Amino acid sequence: xxxxxxxxxxxxxxxxxxxxxxxxxxxxxxxxxxxxxxxxxxxxxxxxxxxxxxxxxxxxxxxxxxxxxxxxxxxxxxxxxxxxxxxxxxxxxxxxxxxxxxxxxxxxxxxxxxxxxxxxxxxxxxxxxxxxxxxxxxxxxxxxxxxxxxxxxxxxxxxxxxxxxxxxxxxxxxxxxxxxxxxxxxxxxxxxxxxxxxxxxxxxxxxxxxxxxxxxxxxxxxxxxxxxxxxxxxxxxxxxxxxxxxxxxxxxxxxx
Amino acid sequence: xxxxxxxxxxxxxxxxxxxxxxxxxxxxxxxxxxxxxxxxxxxxxxxxxxxxxxxxxxxxxxxxxxxxxxxxxxxxxxxxxxxxxxxxxxxxxxxxxxxxxxxxxxxxxxxxxxxxxxxxxxxxxxxxxxxxxxxxxxxxxxxxxxxxxxxxxxxxxxxxxxxxxxxxxxxxxxxxxxxxxxxxxxxxxxxxxxxxxxxxxxxxxxxxxxxxxxxxxxxxxxxxxxxxxxxxxxxxxxxxxxxxxxxxxxxxxxxxxxxxxx
Numbered sequence: 001x002x003x004x005x006x007x008x009x010x011x012x013x014x015x016x017x018x019x020x021x022x023x024x025x026x027x028x029x030x031x032x033x034x035x036x037x038x039x040x041x042x043x044x045x046x047x048x049x050x051x052x053x054x055x056x057x058x059x060x061x062x063x064x065x066x067x068x069x070x071x072x073x074x075x076x077x078x079x080x081x082x083x084x085x086x087x088x089x090x091x092x093x094x095x096x097x098x099x100x101x102x103x104x105x106x107x108x109x110x111x112x113x114x115x116x117x118x119x120x121x122x123x124x125x126x127x128x129x130x131x132x133x134x135x136x137x138x139x140x141x142x143x144x145x146x147x148x149x150x151x152x153x154x155x156x157x158x159x160x161x162x163x164x165x166x167x168x169x170x171x172x173x174x175x176x177x178x179x180x181x182x183x184x185x186x187x188x189x190x191x192x193x194x195x196x197x198x199x200x201x202x203x204x205x206x207x208x209x210x211x212x213x214x215x216x217x218x219x220x221x222x223x224x225x226x227x228x229x230x231x232x233x234x235x236x237x238x239x240x241x242x243x244x245x246x247x248x249x250x251x252x253x254x255x256x
Numbered sequence: 257x258x259x260x261x262x263x264x265x266x267x268x269x270x271x272x273x274x275x276x277x278x279x280x281x282x283x284x285x286x287x288x289x290x291x292x293x294x295x296x297x298x299x300x301x302x303x304x305x306x307x308x309x310x311x312x313x314x315x316x317x318x319x320x321x322x323x324x325x326x327x328x329x330x331x332x333x334x335x336x337x338x339x340x341x342x343x344x345x346x347x348x349x350x351x352x353x354x355x356x357x358x359x360x361x362x363x364x365x366x367x368x369x370x371x372x373x374x375x376x377x378x379x380x381x382x383x384x385x386x387x388x389x390x391x392x393x394x395x396x397x398x399x400x401x402x403x404x405x406x407x408x409x410x411x412x413x414x415x416x417x418x419x420x421x422x423x424x425x426x427x428x429x430x431x432x433x434x435x436x437x438x439x440x441x442x443x444x445x446x447x448x449x450x451x452x453x454x455x456x457x458x459x460x461x462x463x464x465x466x467x468x469x470x471x472x473x474x475x476x477x478x479x480x481x482x483x484x485x486x487x488x489x490x491x492x493x494x495x496x497x498x499x500x501x502x503x504x505x506x507x508x509x510x511x512x513x514x515x516x517x518x
C-alpha cells in the first residue's frame with residue numbers, strides 16, 4: 001500500500017512541478033514581465049506547433065532517419081572497436097586515449113568540416129551522429145567485457161569452451177547491461193548530433209527548419225521545434241528501454 | 257572409459273600429482289614444492305592450509321589452467337599436465353551465469369561440447385530431482401538461495417562428464433546450517449556418483465566434515481618458504497552418523513590437523 005502511494009507520488013510530484021512552471025511562464029509573458037517578441041507563451045508555442053504540424057512531421061522524419069542511420073553506424077563501429085580492444089590488449093592500450101580524445105572534440109566544431117567534405121546531403125549528418133554516438137557504446141561495451149570475473153573465464157576453460165564460446169556465453173551477456181546504459185546516452189546524442197549537422201546546411205530536417213524560423217523571427221515555432229526535438233530524444237530513449245526490457249529477461253527477475 | 261577398465265581403476269588413482277612444483281613467476285620464487293597426492297574414485301580428499309600458502313595455485317595446476325614448473329598431473333594414469341578440460345572445477349562462488357535459467361546453466365557444459373540445446377536441457381532436467389533441484393529449471397539464478405545455487409553449480413560440474421572434481425572452499429560462503437546440510441549431501445552424492453573429489457580449504461572443520469583423508473599443507477611462500485605437504489590425517493568417519501561433528505573421531509582428527517598446521 002505504501003509503495004503504491006509512493007508510486008503515485010513519483011508521478012504527481014513532477015507533473016505538478018511541470019504544471020506550475022508552465023503556468024508561471026504563461027503568466028510572466030501575458031502580464032508583460034518579459035516582452036512577447038523575445039519569449040512566446042506556452043499557448044502560442046502550442047498553436048504554432050498545431051499550425052506547422054505537417055511541416056514539422058516531414059522535417060522530424062528526416063532528422064529521425066539521419067539519427068537512426070548514424071546511431072546504427074555508431075553502434076556497429078563501437079561494437080567492433082570494443083571487441084578488438086578487449087581481445088587484443090595492445091589495441092586496447094593504443095585506442096583508449098584516441099577514443100577519449102575523439103569525445104573532447106565538440107560536434108559543433110567538426111560539423112562544418114564534415115559539411116565541407118561531404119556536401120549538404122545526408123552523409124555528413126550520418127557521420128556526425130556516428131561520431132558522437134560510438135563513444136558511449138565503445139566505453140560501456142569495453143567496460144562490460146573487462147568486468148567479467150576471471151574465475152568465470154577459467155571455469156569456462158575447464159569446460160573446454162573456445163574463445164568464441166566464452167565471448168558468446170559470458171562476455172556478451174555480461175556487457176549487455178552496460179551496453180544499454182551507453183546506448184541510452186547515445187540515443188540522445190543522436191538527435192542532437194543530427195540537428196547540429198542540419199544547422200550548417202541541408203534541405204530538410206528539424207535543424208534546417210529551426211534555422212529558417214529563427215531567420216524569420218518565428219520564436220513560437222522555434223520553441224515548438226525544440227519541444228519536438230526533446231520529444232524525439234525521449235521517444236528514442238524509451239525505445240532503448242523497451243529493447244533492454246526485451247533483451248535482458250533475467251533483469252526483470254532480479255528487480256523483483 | 258569402458259567397463260573393462262573398472263578393475264584397473266582401483267589400482268590407478270583417478271587423480272594423481274607427482275612431485276608438483278609451482279611458481280608464480282616461472283620458477284624464480286617457488287610457491288609449493290614436492291606435492292605428491294592421489295585421490296581414488298568416490299573418495300573425498302581435502303587439502304588444508306593457511307590462507308596464502310598456495311592452495312589455489314595447486315588447484316589451478318591440477319585443473320590444467322597453469323603449468324607446474326616441476327612434476328606431473330595424472331588422470332587415471334594418463335599425463336594431463338597443463339591441459340584444461342580434463343577435470344571439473346567448483347569454487348566458493350557458484351559462478352552461475354545470471355543471464356541463463358538454472359536448467360541452461362546446468363546444461364552449459366553439454367551445450368559447449370556441441371549437444372543441441374533441447375537435448376542438453378532434457379538431460380540436465382532429468383537429474384534435477386536427484387540433485388535436490390526439482391522445480392527450479394526455469395528460474396533465474398537470482399531467484400535461488402545460496403545453497404540451491406551451489407547444488408545447481410554441482411550439477412553443472414557433474415555434467416562436465418569428468419570423474420574428478422576439484423573444489424575450492426565450495427561451501428564456505430553459505431550460512432552455517434546450509435553449509436552443514438550441503439557437506440553431508442555432497443559426501444553422499446560424490447559416493448553415489450563415484451566421483452573423486454579434492455577439496456581445498458583453510459577451514460579445518462570443512463576438511464574434517466567432508467573428507468575421509470586430509471592432507472596438510474604448510475609453508476609461507478611470500479616469506480620465501482615454499483609450501484610442502486607436512487602430513488596426512490585419516491578421518492574415521494562413521495557412515496550415516498547424524499552428528500559426526502561432535503564425535504571423538506571428529507575432534508581427534510581436528511586436533512591432529514591443527515597441530516600439523518602449527
